[in-house]
Structures are given as C-alpha cells and as structure tokens.
Amino acid sequence: MFLTNHDVVELTAWRRKLHAMPEVSGDEVATAAEVQAFLAETAPDKVISGLGGTGVAAVFEGDEAGPTVLFRCELDALPIEEISDLPHRSRLPGKGHMCGHDGHTATVAALARGFAKQRPQRGRVVLMFQPAEETGAGAAAVIADERFAEIRPDYSFSLHNLPGLPLGHVWLKEGIANCASRGLKIMLTGKTAHASAPETGRSPMRAIASLISALTDLSGGSVAGGDFVLATVGHVHLGEPAFGIAPAYAELWVTLRTTTNDQMQALVDAAEGLAREAAERDGLALETSYHEIFSHCDNQPEAVTILRASLDAEGVTHEPGEALRASEDFGLFGTVSRSAMFYLGAGEKHPALHNPDYDYPDDLIPLGARIFMRTARDLLG
Incomplete structure (x- = not known):
C-alpha cells in the first residue's frame, strides 16, 4: 500500500475541508488553490493552473520514454442546500458537494503522494483536476485549452462513486457507460x-x-x-x-x-x-x-482491460454493471485518448447522488487511489 495510515487520515481531513467549501461549476477558484497548495508538498515536475478555466494539472515524469497516462477528477459542487448535521457540512448556503467530487479530488490527490515517493519508471502521469463537470463545460474547455497539447494523454481513466452499489464494489463495462x-x-x-x-x-x-x-x-x-x-x-x-x-x-x-x-x-x-x-x-x-x-461516455476495450487487471490485482469485486442514464463529460477524453471510467460502490443504502443529505464515503479514498496507482504502475512501472 503506497499510502500510510497518516496519509489516509490527512486525505480524509482534506476531503472534508473541501466538502465544507463547495464551489459550483466555473467558480472553483478557492478549490483550485487548495489543490495547488496540496500538490506543492509533492513537488510535481510541472503544474499547469487555470486549465480550461480553473483546472489544475500535475505532471510526474519518468526517466524513460513511454505513454502519458491521465487520471481525472472533478472540482465542482452543486447548487443544492445541504441538509446535514455533519461537522464538515457546507458553510456556503445553497451550495454542496452532493455528488462526491470532493472525494474524487482527494483520491486523485492521493496519487501525488505516491508519485512524490516514487516517480513512474517511464512515460509520465498527469493528474487532472477538472472544473465544471456538472454543466458539461469543463472537459471541453480543458481539451480546447492550447496548453492541453503539452499533456495530451495516450490513456485516460476516471471513477465515479455510485450509491446503491455495495461499498467498494465496482461496475466496469466496455462500450456505453453514460448517456x-x-x-x-x-x-x-x-x-x-x-x-x-x-x-x-x-x-x-x-x-x-x-x-x-x-x-x-x-x-x-x-x-x-x-x-x-x-x-x-x-x-x-x-x-x-x-x-x-x-x-x-x-x-x-x-x-x-x-x-x-x-x-x-x-x-x-x-x-x-x-x-x-x-x-x-x-x-x-x-x-x-x-x-x-x-456527449455519451464510451469505455474503450483496451482501457477497460487495463482497469480490470488492476481490479483483479487489488482483489476488488467487479462486474460489468449497466450503462447509466446520467451524463458525464469524461466521455470527451475518449476523443483524444483510450479512456475508461469505472463506478465505485458507495453503499447499498447510501443517500443518492444529488440528494441534500449525501456525503462521500471516506473509505473509498484509499481504495480508489490503490486501483489508480496499480493501473499507473502496470502501464509505466
């Protein structure tokens, strides 16, 4: 396990900090600043800020030539009033992290700690903290940004938590994943x-x-x-x-x-x-x-095969599952790379996404990070 218990405690606390300061699509200025401050401790080889608006990309380089592998998460929250007694509930009226993007951000940030300790052997890893997923504008803006050419990936991976699926179980299928x-x-x-x-x-x-x-x-x-x-x-x-x-x-x-x-x-x-x-x-x-x-989200066969191998190696229960009626702008990364997204179970009785009492299950942070790190190491060493 590349994360220590101390790392997990700190990542959990940081996720809760993000949860308390939600910013809606296109306004993720303070959230992006938090991400940059977190990344500074891990000394990436390059950080690109303001990507596609408020996006942040951190690059970790290997010593040998190889593919570029991108792991993407989302920065934005929703214009939903949180109904909660949690100590880390939203401090901003009418705004809340009711989709789990705070947890996805913490998961990808966890990878930075791993690559700070050991860079990939070859190629490079890009950690993409994307703005404005909820409006469908973020991925398009990132890809249209002229600086995206500097980090154009060969492979792109992402995850989304899914209430109703047992905690820690995974849905991953080839083909259409989102409408x-x-x-x-x-x-x-x-x-x-x-x-x-x-x-x-x-x-x-x-x-x-x-x-x-x-x-x-x-x-x-x-x-x-x-x-x-x-x-x-x-x-x-x-x-x-x-x-x-x-x-x-x-x-x-x-x-x-x-x-x-x-x-x-x-x-x-x-x-x-x-x-x-x-x-x-x-x-x-x-x-x-x-x-x-x-656009619809299409999981490409090669990328799915890579993720399945990671899930098997980490002992994660997985099945093909279903395509979701909900939309997801990660599909645009499939136009520039081989891409796939998997769904990580948040618990069978967990409040649904976009519900006012939703909160991200913290146990998913190290699990999602393990799956992503296994994928990166399998591809890049």
Whole structure:
C-alpha cells in the first residue's frame, strides 16, 4: 500500500475541508488553490493552473520514454442546500458537494503522494483536476485549452462513486457507460392583456401546458436496448406574478437524453417540432437554445482491460454493471485518448447522488487511489 495510515487520515481531513467549501461549476477558484497548495508538498515536475478555466494539472515524469497516462477528477459542487448535521457540512448556503467530487479530488490527490515517493519508471502521469463537470463545460474547455497539447494523454481513466452499489464494489463495462444529454430551453412570446379580457392578447399558457405532456411522451426504450429516449421537464415559467395580467411570455426547460450522440438529433428534431407546432397554433414567437451539452461516455476495450487487471490485482469485486442514464463529460477524453471510467460502490443504502443529505464515503479514498496507482504502475512501472 503506497499510502500510510497518516496519509489516509490527512486525505480524509482534506476531503472534508473541501466538502465544507463547495464551489459550483466555473467558480472553483478557492478549490483550485487548495489543490495547488496540496500538490506543492509533492513537488510535481510541472503544474499547469487555470486549465480550461480553473483546472489544475500535475505532471510526474519518468526517466524513460513511454505513454502519458491521465487520471481525472472533478472540482465542482452543486447548487443544492445541504441538509446535514455533519461537522464538515457546507458553510456556503445553497451550495454542496452532493455528488462526491470532493472525494474524487482527494483520491486523485492521493496519487501525488505516491508519485512524490516514487516517480513512474517511464512515460509520465498527469493528474487532472477538472472544473465544471456538472454543466458539461469543463472537459471541453480543458481539451480546447492550447496548453492541453503539452499533456495530451495516450490513456485516460476516471471513477465515479455510485450509491446503491455495495461499498467498494465496482461496475466496469466496455462500450456505453453514460448517456448523451442536453438541456433545451423553449421560449414563447405573445402579447399581454388585461386578465378580464385575455382574448385581446396572445397567451403562451395553452402552448406551455400542452408541451409539458407532449415532450414527456417522447420518452421510451431502455439503455440496454440501445433505443433509450428520455425527456424530463425541469423548469417552467409563465408570465408575471400578478393577478391582473394575462401573460405574454413563457419558458420551458427540458433535458433530453439518448443512449448515444447519434440518436440525439432525432430527439432534438422531435422536440423542436412539437415546440413549433404549439407556437404556430397560438400565434406565438418561438426561440430555442441548448445548454449543458454532454456527449455519451464510451469505455474503450483496451482501457477497460487495463482497469480490470488492476481490479483483479487489488482483489476488488467487479462486474460489468449497466450503462447509466446520467451524463458525464469524461466521455470527451475518449476523443483524444483510450479512456475508461469505472463506478465505485458507495453503499447499498447510501443517500443518492444529488440528494441534500449525501456525503462521500471516506473509505473509498484509499481504495480508489490503490486501483489508480496499480493501473499507473502496470502501464509505466
């Protein structure tokens, strides 16, 4: 074990410190500074800060030529109020680490301590602390940053904790690991009227009401069958908070999900078609926009084989598991390298991701770090 008991105690305390100071996507300034301060003690050969916004990459070089292996974690928290009596609960109202990115960060930071003691024999390791995963913007921004060329990996690996799976068990499968998704904002504009004479205006009320059910009815299929389609209405706004005005403006936000990127266009076309029909029927102006666009995450066979060997060597119970309906922007690293992500069980009765009472299981920090370190040593020595 490359981590001492003292290391684990310190990493646990540091994870809890991060948990108490959550920053949402794109605002991870203090979190990135904490990561850089932690890394300074391990003396990486190179640190790149401000990568893709607030991202941090630490590089540990081997003495011989070899591949570049990247291990990625996420810095951002969520705009969720934490409900907890924990001593390390969020100190920031309306923000919380309800997805476990604080634990993922501590896991990858643990590798820095290992490589400080013993560099890889060949090639190099990149520890990537990525911003803005929750909005789908982070991986794209990191890869688009011109400095990413300095650390472009041959292999990329990541993990995510998974409540509902027994603590410490792993799901790892080839192929689709996470679905594609994007947020569609539908904006409808008519004309206001006095509430006593709504017929003199053009209200988007009927259009919005019909779209809520019509969009939801697009859903169907299963991820396993490869025909998965899901439209989830998440937000609706209609008019002003006044009794005397028949409304002129409405917004509807809907998340579209499909198994793969290729299937997304058909769902987009169907959703936009429904919006056009509703707008034309009631004489409304229509605008649409897209937000938080996630590509599907595809675990590539060679990378999965490498991870399976690491799990076997570390005695970790694993099975193929299922592709998740949730999205994950790690899939973009698969466009520049051989990549795979595995899911690490947080406990069968653990609060679900994005629940207000969620907290990362600290026991997963050394376990995840062991799996990653085994992977690095197998590839690089």
